[in-house]
Amino acid sequence: MxxxxxxxxxxxxxxxxxxxxxxxxxxxxxxxxxxxxxxxxxxxxxxxxxxxxxxxxxxxxxxxxxxxxxxxxxxxxxxxxxxxxRADPTGLWQTFDESGALQSTVSVEIKGEKLFGYVVSLHQQAEENPVCEACEGVWRDKPVIGMEVINGLALKKAVWQKGTIFDPESGKFYRGSVWLEGETLFVRGHVGFLYQTRSWQRVPGQSASEHAVSGAQRMPENNPAASSAP
Missing domain, CATH: 1.20.5 (Single alpha-helices involved in coiled-coils or other helix-helix interfaces)
Known part of the structure; x- marks a missing residue:
C-alpha cells in the first residue's frame, strides 16, 4: 500500500x-x-x-x-x-473754362494728410481781385483770390476723396475727388449720381510742393468750406 x-x-x-x-x-x-x-x-x-x-x-x-x-x-x-x-498733386495748377480758355491758377497742398486748394490768381476778370457774388452768407462779396476751393480730401488708392470742392462762380459745394495722371490733375464734383470733371494742367516750370503758395500768400479767412457743407 x-x-x-x-x-x-x-x-x-x-x-x-x-x-x-x-x-x-x-x-x-x-x-x-x-x-x-x-x-x-x-x-x-x-x-x-x-x-x-x-x-x-x-x-x-x-x-x-x-x-x-x-x-x-x-x-x-x-x-x-x-x-x-504718383498721387502727389502739390504745386500750382491752371484751370480752364468750358471753352478751354485759361481761367485761374490754384495752389494745391497737403496739410495733415488732407488735400487743400486755394485760388492764387484769376485771368479773365477785369478786376484784379473780384468778389464772390454767388457766395451765400458771410462769404458773399468776399475776394475770390485766397478762397479755398478744395477742402479736406483724403488719399485712398491713388485718389483724393471724401472732401468738398467749392465753385466760386456758382457759389456751390460738391463732394469732390481728385486724382493725378502725369501732368494733368482731374477734379471731379459730385451731386448725387451726377458728376462733372475738369482737367487742370500744371503751371509750366512748376512740378513739386516747393512751388505751392505759402500760407502768407493766401487768404485763409476767405474759406467758405470752413463753415459750410455741400
Missing part, C-alpha cells in the same frame, strides 16, 4: 517536474521584439536621428516661407509708397 501510494505520488509530481523548466525556458528565451519596434534601447537612437533629419528638412522650408512672406510685405509697402508718390 505504501509503495502504491508513493508511486502514485511520484506520478502526480512527475508531470509538474517534467514541464516547468521547459515552460520557463521558452518564456525567458522568447525574442525581445519590443526593443526595436517600440524604440527601446538601440531603437531610441534611431528615432532621435530620424527626428533630427526631419527637423533639418523643415528648417529650410520655414526659412523659405518666412522669406516669401517678407518679400510680399515689402512689395505691398513699396507699391503703396509708389502710389502715394
Amino acid at each position: 505504501s509503495e502504491g501510494k508513493g508511486s502514485r505520488a511520484a506520478e502526480i509530481v512527475d508531470p509538474v517536474l517534467r514541464y516547468p523548466i521547459g515552460r520557463f525556458d521558452r518564456l525567458t528565451h522568447r525574442p525581445n521584439l519590443g526593443s526595436t519596434r517600440l524604440g527601446i534601447g538601440a531603437g531610441a537612437d534611431e528615432q532621435d536621428n530620424e527626428s533630427s533629419r526631419i527637423e533639418s528638412q523643415e528648417q529650410p522650408m520655414q526659412m523659405r516661407s518666412l522669406l516669401h512672406i517678407m518679400m510680399v510685405i515689402a512689395f505691398l509697402v513699396s507699391t503703396d509708397l509708389w502710389a502715394e508718390v
Whole structure:
C-alpha cells in the first residue's frame, strides 16, 4: 500500500517536474521584439536621428516661407509708397473754362494728410481781385483770390476723396475727388449720381510742393468750406 501510494505520488509530481523548466525556458528565451519596434534601447537612437533629419528638412522650408512672406510685405509697402508718390498733386495748377480758355491758377497742398486748394490768381476778370457774388452768407462779396476751393480730401488708392470742392462762380459745394495722371490733375464734383470733371494742367516750370503758395500768400479767412457743407 505504501509503495502504491508513493508511486502514485511520484506520478502526480512527475508531470509538474517534467514541464516547468521547459515552460520557463521558452518564456525567458522568447525574442525581445519590443526593443526595436517600440524604440527601446538601440531603437531610441534611431528615432532621435530620424527626428533630427526631419527637423533639418523643415528648417529650410520655414526659412523659405518666412522669406516669401517678407518679400510680399515689402512689395505691398513699396507699391503703396509708389502710389502715394504718383498721387502727389502739390504745386500750382491752371484751370480752364468750358471753352478751354485759361481761367485761374490754384495752389494745391497737403496739410495733415488732407488735400487743400486755394485760388492764387484769376485771368479773365477785369478786376484784379473780384468778389464772390454767388457766395451765400458771410462769404458773399468776399475776394475770390485766397478762397479755398478744395477742402479736406483724403488719399485712398491713388485718389483724393471724401472732401468738398467749392465753385466760386456758382457759389456751390460738391463732394469732390481728385486724382493725378502725369501732368494733368482731374477734379471731379459730385451731386448725387451726377458728376462733372475738369482737367487742370500744371503751371509750366512748376512740378513739386516747393512751388505751392505759402500760407502768407493766401487768404485763409476767405474759406467758405470752413463753415459750410455741400
